[in-house]
Amino acid sequence: MIKIIGLDPGMSKTGWAIIRLEEKNNIKFLGGGTISTDGKLGVGERLHIIFEQLKKVIFLYSPNEAAVEKIFINKNPKSSLTLGYARAIAILILRMTDLPMNEYDANYIKKSITGNGHADKGQIIFMVKQIVKSSNIKCHHTADALATAICHAYTKNFCFMGIGS
Template sequence: MLVLGVDPGTATTGYGVVRATRPGDATLVECGVIRTKARDPLASRLKEIHDGVTELIARHKPQVLSVEAVFYAKNGRTTVVLGPARGVILLAGEQSGLHIHEIPPAEIKKAVAGTGAATKEQVQFMLTRLLRLKSVPTPSDAADGVAAALAYCMGAHLARLASAGAALPRATRNTLIGGRGR
């Protein structure tokens, strides 16, 4: 499975392409950022983001687009400004027929670092461990895109385990999750 993870932004949109071949085995294919110029009109910047994501989809042919969901931010203006960027990213995925997954930042942190309260540094450290990287993906927006992709891969793995577990006899399921086997 190939996943394109995106961290939306109007100035800098981070992305990461992660290939998951089997549970617990993911590799980083590419990461980077799509930068726009602050002096350009918003419509031009949004087109540039849309075109950049569309080009990534055409080049890598992922099955999934995993986008960091922003419901609110400390600064209300940030939330308002990110909405259009998220919109054109989601549009690019929809136009390409991808499965689209929106994932809140706390869920990304929990999937990658084990806790939804993880710091940016803790998430980046875990990216290097889980993807066997020599260094943290840079800039940090790219690392956030990689984390969004990896979080989807890890969540998909857990969903497969859960659905496989649902087919097991109750005693076996309870034993596997640490319960009693009755």
């Protein structure tokens, strides 16, 4: 049984989602959430919160693989740099827990989930709810992380080869 953690890293909010591939073309949403950090805290403290919370999620769900949304270059260089810090922490904890990891561009994730590489947040939320047959996904950070995990399953052809069963 394959479990995948999808991550949508961010300094203020890091989305995470866990899926399990149960049988051919059946993806079960096991859990998801958003790790929030207070902007009043220092960078080191915020990164430590992200690290510790992701570590708890990984140990709770024991995923086999990981998928992380790649960084996009923002118009504001400081925002891009800050996002890079959060991604680095996410990648570090995945490496420390020996999880195989793949990275995906946001447009690739959107296209694999909705068929449109420029889909908006509402379309992503709608489609991931349809795919995992759950209405418990309310936050777009969680939905983005879930989309990343589903994209990984599709890209690796897990859903089409019956590997999840």
